[in-house]
Amino acid sequence: MNMPTRWMAGTRVFGFGGNRRLLGIQASGGITMSSSRTSLTFFLVFFILILNHGAALAEVIHPGETYAESVTWTNIDPVHVVTGNITVGGDATLTIQPGCLVKFESGATISIYGNLQAVGTSGLGITFTSREADGAWSGLRFLSEAIGTLEHCTIERATQGGGGVSIAGADVGIASCLFRNNDYGIYYSITDNVNLSAANTFTDNIFGGVYFSVCANPYVDNQTITGTTGSWGGLFFHETSNFVVGANNTITGNIWAVGMTLSSAPSPLSAGHIPTSGNTNNDGLWVRGGTQDNDYTWPDLGVPYIITYNGTVGPEATLDIAAGASLLFEDFVTLNIYGALNGNGTVADPVLFSRRNEAGGWQDLAFRGGSTGRLEHCVIEHATNGLYIREAEVVVENCLLRHNHYGIYYYQTTGTHLETPNTFTDNVMAGVCFSFCTDPYVDNQTVTGGTDNLGALFFSHTTGFRVGSGNTLTGNSWAVGMNQSSAPSPLSDVPIPSAGNTNNDGLRVAQGGVLDDDRTWPDVGVPYIMTANVSVSPDATLDLGAGVSLLFDESMKLTVYGTLNGHGTATDPILLSRRTATTEWEGLAFRGGSTGLLRHTTVEHATESNGRGIYLDGAQVDLENCLLTGNDTGAYVYGGTLGMLNTTVTGNQQYGLYLFGNSHLDLGSSLAEWNDIHTNGGGAPDRDLRNGDNDVDATHVYWGSVDGAVIETLIHHRPDDANRGLVHYGPWLNAAHDTEYGGGASPVPDPDEDELPQIFAAQGCVPNPFNPATEIRYDLPASCHVRLEVLDVAGRRVATLADGVQTAGHKAVTWQPRDLPSGVYFYRLEAGENRARGKVLLLK
Incomplete structure (x- = not known):
C-alpha cells in the first residue's frame, strides 16, 4: 500500500x-x-x-526550498526537521499545526515574505528549536511586508545571525509565546507602529529580550523579560523614536531593564514605567552612545538617562532635553554636539547633567565647530569641563555649574558675550575659562568657591577681554586671572574685584611661559599680580599702558627676548615692584638682542638672588623719567647699552649701576637731560656706579653731593689703568638740576623768579611713587581760589592740602601722609575755572 x-x-x-x-x-x-x-x-x-515519545518519533525532513504556494506542516508527524533555508514566498502561507516540534540544523532559517501561521494552544504548543542540544539556528525571519501569527509558541536556541524572531517591515501578531536562550528574543527593524502588548515571556536571551532598530512609535507592554545578561538588556531601542514602555511589563534579572542609543527618544508616555529595581543596573534608562542624526526630544521619565559611552549630536540634528530630565554620565564620557543641544529647564524643574558614580567624574558637554545651543535652568556638575564651547554659539542662562574642574571652558571663540545670569559654585580650577579667544565679555555672573589657583574668571591666550560691573566674584582663590599671553580691554577698568576673595590685590598673571604675540596690558584699576615667570619671545612686544602696576610674587621675574615698552606719564606712572613688603622678586631681564623703552616707570625692591631692578645681556634699553630704587642693584649691564634720561637711581642695596666688561651707558648731556645717581650701597664707596671696560660720559648727574672729591669716591673706575674705562662726570649738577659744577663750567644762574606762567598747568607729583612725601606741582597764570584735595580709590577724601586764594606763579604743595596705607591715591585740583586730576602711588 x-x-x-x-x-x-x-x-x-x-x-x-x-x-x-x-x-x-x-x-x-x-x-x-x-x-x-x-x-x-x-x-x-x-x-x-x-x-x-522519544527519539523514535517520525521526523519530517524539510530541505532548503521556496514555497510558492501554501503549505501546512501537520501534527500527524509532529517532528519537522529543517535542514536548509526555507523561504515562504509572497503569495504563500506556511501553517504549522499545534503540537509540532520544529528543529533546525545549524544555520538554517525560515524566511517569510508571505504568511506564517503558527498558532498553538495553551495545551498543545508549537516549538522552534535547534536540532542538536548544542546547536544553533538563525531564527524565524519576517521580511518585506510579510504577515504572521505566533501564539503559544516556544522559540529557543536561535543564536546564529539574529533573534529568535526577526521582523523587518512586517506585521506579526505575537501572543503567549516563550522566547529563551536566543541571541535576541524578538528583533524588530525598520518597522513602525509595533504594538507588542499581548503577554509573552523572554528568558535568558543573550543580548536582549526585545530589540528595536530604526523603528518609530513602538508600544511594549505586558511582557515578562528576565535573565538577559548580555550587552543590550531587557528592552533596547536603536534609532527608534517615540517608543512607549507600558506600565505592566515585568523586567527583572537583566543587566539593564531598558536601554537605547543616543539616536532614539522615548515617548513621554513611558514616564514612570522604567523599572528601578530587580536588575543589575537599576538607576535609569540606559543610553549606549552613538550618533544622533535626526531631531529628538528626551522627556522627563522620572528616572535618569544613564549615558555610558561617548555620544554625538550630528551637524543636522537637534537634541532637546525637556524640563525635569536628568542625564547622568559614566566616568570620562563626553556628549559632543555638532548640531544643536537645548536644555529646556524651568525654575521648578531644572535639567540635570551630572555624574553617574558618586566618586567618579564625566568629561563634558562639548559644543564644537559651528554648533549651537540654549541651556536654561540647567544644573551641570561633577565634570572636567561642565561646558566645553569651541567655535560655537551657546546661550547659557540661569544655570548652576558646580563641582566641575571648569564651569564653562571656551576655546577659540570670538566676541562671546556671557552676560545672562548664571551661578558657578565650587568649581576646582575656574568658574569660567577662555582659551585662545578674542574679545569676550563677562557680566552678571555669580562665581564663588573656586579654591584652586586660577580663580573665578580666567583668560588664557585671550585678548580684549572685558569684565563687567555686574559680576559677583567672591569666596574664590582669585577673582580674575590670566596667563602671560592674554590682555584685557581697557574697558575692564575698575570691575575687577578687590575684596571678598583669598587674594584681593589685583588681576592675577598665572601659569607663566612665553608671550609669543604682541600684547598691550592697560591700566585696569588694580595691579597685575605676577605669580609666575613670564618671558617675552624675540618676535613679540609687550606694551605696558600708563598707570599700570606689576607686582611680583616671590622669586618671580620678567624676561624679555623681544621688546618691552612702558608708556607711563608724569600723572600715571608705571610701577614694577614686589607683591608684599616681605616678597623678594628677581627684576626685569633683557636678553639676547632685546630692546626696551620705559618712560615714567619705577622698578623697585628686586632683591631675590642678587636681584637687579634691570638686567641687560646684549640688549638695548632706554629709561626716561624712571626710578630704580630698593633693589639689590638698580641696573646691571652685563652686555649691551643702557640709556638714561631724567632718571633717578637711588637707595639700592648693593650698587646703583653695575657695568660689566664691554657694556655701555648713555647719559644726558645738558641741564634738561639730567639723571640722579646717589645714595646706593648704603653710601659706601664705589657703589653708585661701577664701571666696566668702556669710558662713560656721566655728565649732568646729581650724585648726592656737589663736592667733586666726594663724587670720586662714589664711582668705581681706574684712572690709573689704561685698559679700564673712565667715568667722566664733570660737569655735575645740584639736586635741583639747575646748576652745573666742576669740569670748568660756571654755575648757571637761577631762572627769573619774576617770570610768571602763561597758562594753567598741572605738573603732577614729584616723586611718584613716593615715601614719605611728594610735591604736587602746578602753574597759576593769575591769582585765583585754589582747592587741592587727595582722594582714595573709593573716592573718599583723605586730605585737603589747599583751600583759599593763591597768587600767580609756579606752585608746589607737599603732601606727607602719616597714617595712610600704601596704595593708589588721586589728587583733585580746582583753580578758578580750571580743573585737573592726577594719580600718585604711596609705597611704605
Whole structure:
C-alpha cells in the first residue's frame, strides 16, 4: 500500500507521508506495505512510539526550498526537521499545526515574505528549536511586508545571525509565546507602529529580550523579560523614536531593564514605567552612545538617562532635553554636539547633567565647530569641563555649574558675550575659562568657591577681554586671572574685584611661559599680580599702558627676548615692584638682542638672588623719567647699552649701576637731560656706579653731593689703568638740576623768579611713587581760589592740602601722609575755572 503526500483544500500537507524518518530509517515518498497484517503491525508500532515519545518519533525532513504556494506542516508527524533555508514566498502561507516540534540544523532559517501561521494552544504548543542540544539556528525571519501569527509558541536556541524572531517591515501578531536562550528574543527593524502588548515571556536571551532598530512609535507592554545578561538588556531601542514602555511589563534579572542609543527618544508616555529595581543596573534608562542624526526630544521619565559611552549630536540634528530630565554620565564620557543641544529647564524643574558614580567624574558637554545651543535652568556638575564651547554659539542662562574642574571652558571663540545670569559654585580650577579667544565679555555672573589657583574668571591666550560691573566674584582663590599671553580691554577698568576673595590685590598673571604675540596690558584699576615667570619671545612686544602696576610674587621675574615698552606719564606712572613688603622678586631681564623703552616707570625692591631692578645681556634699553630704587642693584649691564634720561637711581642695596666688561651707558648731556645717581650701597664707596671696560660720559648727574672729591669716591673706575674705562662726570649738577659744577663750567644762574606762567598747568607729583612725601606741582597764570584735595580709590577724601586764594606763579604743595596705607591715591585740583586730576602711588 502506497501513501503519497496528501493535499487538503488546495494546500500541500507535510505529515503522515512525504519525506520522513521512522526509527532512523528513511522513508521517501511514503511506505509500501505487503499485507493488511503488515499494515496493522506498523500502526501498532507507530502508536506505541507516539505514546512513549522519544527519539523514535517520525521526523519530517524539510530541505532548503521556496514555497510558492501554501503549505501546512501537520501534527500527524509532529517532528519537522529543517535542514536548509526555507523561504515562504509572497503569495504563500506556511501553517504549522499545534503540537509540532520544529528543529533546525545549524544555520538554517525560515524566511517569510508571505504568511506564517503558527498558532498553538495553551495545551498543545508549537516549538522552534535547534536540532542538536548544542546547536544553533538563525531564527524565524519576517521580511518585506510579510504577515504572521505566533501564539503559544516556544522559540529557543536561535543564536546564529539574529533573534529568535526577526521582523523587518512586517506585521506579526505575537501572543503567549516563550522566547529563551536566543541571541535576541524578538528583533524588530525598520518597522513602525509595533504594538507588542499581548503577554509573552523572554528568558535568558543573550543580548536582549526585545530589540528595536530604526523603528518609530513602538508600544511594549505586558511582557515578562528576565535573565538577559548580555550587552543590550531587557528592552533596547536603536534609532527608534517615540517608543512607549507600558506600565505592566515585568523586567527583572537583566543587566539593564531598558536601554537605547543616543539616536532614539522615548515617548513621554513611558514616564514612570522604567523599572528601578530587580536588575543589575537599576538607576535609569540606559543610553549606549552613538550618533544622533535626526531631531529628538528626551522627556522627563522620572528616572535618569544613564549615558555610558561617548555620544554625538550630528551637524543636522537637534537634541532637546525637556524640563525635569536628568542625564547622568559614566566616568570620562563626553556628549559632543555638532548640531544643536537645548536644555529646556524651568525654575521648578531644572535639567540635570551630572555624574553617574558618586566618586567618579564625566568629561563634558562639548559644543564644537559651528554648533549651537540654549541651556536654561540647567544644573551641570561633577565634570572636567561642565561646558566645553569651541567655535560655537551657546546661550547659557540661569544655570548652576558646580563641582566641575571648569564651569564653562571656551576655546577659540570670538566676541562671546556671557552676560545672562548664571551661578558657578565650587568649581576646582575656574568658574569660567577662555582659551585662545578674542574679545569676550563677562557680566552678571555669580562665581564663588573656586579654591584652586586660577580663580573665578580666567583668560588664557585671550585678548580684549572685558569684565563687567555686574559680576559677583567672591569666596574664590582669585577673582580674575590670566596667563602671560592674554590682555584685557581697557574697558575692564575698575570691575575687577578687590575684596571678598583669598587674594584681593589685583588681576592675577598665572601659569607663566612665553608671550609669543604682541600684547598691550592697560591700566585696569588694580595691579597685575605676577605669580609666575613670564618671558617675552624675540618676535613679540609687550606694551605696558600708563598707570599700570606689576607686582611680583616671590622669586618671580620678567624676561624679555623681544621688546618691552612702558608708556607711563608724569600723572600715571608705571610701577614694577614686589607683591608684599616681605616678597623678594628677581627684576626685569633683557636678553639676547632685546630692546626696551620705559618712560615714567619705577622698578623697585628686586632683591631675590642678587636681584637687579634691570638686567641687560646684549640688549638695548632706554629709561626716561624712571626710578630704580630698593633693589639689590638698580641696573646691571652685563652686555649691551643702557640709556638714561631724567632718571633717578637711588637707595639700592648693593650698587646703583653695575657695568660689566664691554657694556655701555648713555647719559644726558645738558641741564634738561639730567639723571640722579646717589645714595646706593648704603653710601659706601664705589657703589653708585661701577664701571666696566668702556669710558662713560656721566655728565649732568646729581650724585648726592656737589663736592667733586666726594663724587670720586662714589664711582668705581681706574684712572690709573689704561685698559679700564673712565667715568667722566664733570660737569655735575645740584639736586635741583639747575646748576652745573666742576669740569670748568660756571654755575648757571637761577631762572627769573619774576617770570610768571602763561597758562594753567598741572605738573603732577614729584616723586611718584613716593615715601614719605611728594610735591604736587602746578602753574597759576593769575591769582585765583585754589582747592587741592587727595582722594582714595573709593573716592573718599583723605586730605585737603589747599583751600583759599593763591597768587600767580609756579606752585608746589607737599603732601606727607602719616597714617595712610600704601596704595593708589588721586589728587583733585580746582583753580578758578580750571580743573585737573592726577594719580600718585604711596609705597611704605
